[in-house]
Amino acid sequence: MARALINAPAKAKRGEVIEIKTLISHIMETGFRPDSTGKPVPRDIITEFICKYNGEEIFRAELFPAIAANPFLTFFTVAGESGTLSFEWTGDNGFTAAESVNITVE
Amino acid sequence: MTRDDGWLQRTRRSFLIEAAALAGAAGVALPRAVEQTSATPASMHAAVKNIVGEAPLNKGKVKIDVPALIENGNAVPLTVSCESSMTQEDHVKAIHVFTEKNPQPNVIGARLGPRAGRASLSTRIRLADTQKIVAVAQMSDGSFWTDEVEVVVTLAACLEGS
Numbered sequence: 001m002a003r004a005l006i007n008a009p010a011k012a013k014r015g016e017v018i019e020i021k022t023l024i025s026h027i028m029e030t031g032f033r034p035d036s037t038g039k040p041v042p043r044d045i046i047t048e049f050i051c052k053y054n055g056e057e058i059f060r061a062e063l064f065p066a067i068a069a070n071p072f073l074t075f076f077t078v079a080g081e082s083g084t085l086s087f088e089w090t091g092d093n094g095f096t097a098a099e100s101v102n103i104t105v106e
Numbered sequence: 107m108t109r110d111d112g113w114l115q116r117t118r119r120s121f122l123i124e125a126a127a128l129a130g131a132a133g134v135a136l137p138r139a140v141e142q143t144s145a146t147p148a149s150m151h152a153a154v155k156n157i158v159g160e161a162p163l164n165k166g167k168v169k170i171d172v173p174a175l176i177e178n179g180n181a182v183p184l185t186v187s188c189e190s191s192m193t194q195e196d197h198v199k200a201i202h203v204f205t206e207k208n209p210q211p212n213v214i215g216a217r218l219g220p221r222a223g224r225a226s227l228s229t230r231i232r233l234a235d236t237q238k239i240v241a242v243a244q245m246s247d248g249s250f251w252t253d254e255v256e257v258v259v260t261l262a263a264c265l266e267g268s
Binding site for chain 2: 064067071080
């Protein structure tokens with residue numbers, strides 16, 4: 001499974017806007033590059049990313065081949081309740097990856 | 107006319123029809139194949155129109171933050187932020203990014219809501235050429251706002267084999 005890194009504060013004040021950074025290892029092959037024999041290398045990218053906060057979707061992104069290898073995404077959310085931030089990536093060739101982090105809201 | 111001639115005639119006719127159809131198909135297929143290698147400003151406008159529809163596109167509110175001079179097009183840091191109070195009544199619903207000359211105009215399409223707190227996202231993108239980047243934000247009231255920047259790319263993201 002692909003290696004994913006999440007950077008989100010472990011603790012936050014209620015109502016605070018927190019920054020979430022995600023990084024996942026993936027080649028993001030565009031499908032536009034020919035290989036050494038001149039045939040195009042088939043596309044292999046992550047097509048969708050979803051972040052949920054205690055099960056509620058807070059951010060979703062549709063990715064295209066123009067996203068660099070090892071997709072890095074930064075976005076924000078409001079700290080509501082203590083709980084779990086879960087992350088899901090889906091892509092070509094049945095690629096899926098999931099990660100989650102806990103957050104304590106005071 | 108003998109029966110043989112009639113048969114010949116028919117095949118010749120059908121051959122001509124087939125040839126014409128083939129040429130027509132090739133004529134249609136060729137520009138498509140060319141288009142595949144590079145998006146054009148027109149295809150970018152089509153992609154934007156696909157999102158915006160007939161609604162007016164206003165300048166402002168959205169801000170693209172990207173280096174003006176890019177040495178390596180393989181990973182270009184890009185931040186798109188949008189002015190909004192991000193309340194239930196007034197928030198940014200979606201942020202889309204497009205490019206003019208990449209093989210495909212779309213770069214990313216993000217959906218957010220009032221739970222985001224701040225309408226901003228950062229990522230790293232590929233740029234195939236010196237070109238224009240366009241961001242479009244959709245507000246909860248249905249209005250669309252846009253920003254565009256010109257960037258110079260020294261080393262393009264690879265389209266050739268490496």
